[in-house]
Every structure is written in C-alpha cells, then in structure tokens.
Amino acid sequence: MGEAVLVVEEEAPTREHLSRQLVDDGFQVYFADRAVEALALVETERPDLVLLDAVLPDASGFEVCGRLRAGEPGRAWNRDVPVIMVTAFASVETALSAMKRGAFDYITKPFKNDEVAGVLRNAVERTRLS
Numbered sequence: 515m516g517e518a519v520l521v522v523e524e525e526a527p528t529r530e531h532l533s534r535q536l537v538d539d540g541f542q543v544y545f546a547d548r549a550v551e552a553l554a555l556v557e558t559e560r561p562d563l564v565l566l567d568a569v570l571p572d573a574s575g576f577e578v579c580g581r582l583r584a585g586e587p588g589r590a591w592n593r594d595v596p597v598i599m600v601t602a603f604a605s606v607e608t609a610l611s612a613m614k615r616g617a618f619d620y621i622t623k624p625f626k627n628d629e630v631a632g633v634l635r636n637a638v639e640r641t642r643l644s
Contacts, residue, residue: 517542517563517634518542518543518561519542519543519544519565520546520559520565522552522564522570523545523547524569524570528623536634541631548570548573549577549578550573552570552578553578553589557590561595562595562596562641563595563596563637565598565600565634566598567601568599568601568608569601575599575601576612579616579617582616594641596619596638596640597616598634600621600622601623618640621633
C-alpha cells in the first residue's frame, strides 16, 4: 500500500468521499473529525501526510498545524510531516496564514479529486527530494 495520509475533516460526507478517493488512488487513509483525535493519530500512526481542514469543532486547523510544527512536551510526532491545509476560504490572507503556521501546501474547496491526489503526490515527491 502507498503513503499513509491522515484526513482531518469535520464534515462526514467530505471525509468519506476523500477517504474513498484516496484509497482508490493508492493511499493508506486514517481519518479524524476533531483536532484532539488528529493530534493523537499523528503521534500513534505516524502518517506520511496530513490533509487538514481549516475549520474543526474543537480548534482551528491553523492552530493544529502550528502545534504540529512546534512540537509539544511528551509528544513524539514527526514535526516535519507535510500538512496540506484544506479550506473554503479562498483568499491570499488565508493561504499566507496557513503557510506561516507551517503548511506545506493549500487546497481550496470545492476541489477536484485529481487535484487532491496530485497535491499529495507532489508533497511526497518534494519531501523525498529534500
């Protein structure tokens, strides 16, 4: 099986659609709908990539991305895991905010299936080259 991706998405239909599509594209998929669950899975499952929604019920995706980059005492996750932010907010300010918090890339909803897989594959390739 391919790279492991953690899909962190609040909306169940979107999460399920992404999960099915990514499995079809050869990824191993974990999913979470809350920040606390996402942080736990990043630590226990050690995914190769994180596809992170900007809006979660218990924290913003931007906050989660910042926490992943900063690390936390007692946590053993990969601080360099590529985080791809997903949001409905299509503005330069939102994209810059994601990048300032350490996002690897940024996808705006609505997105095409090929776009998500392409961005994830690009992140994997760029990570291998560095």
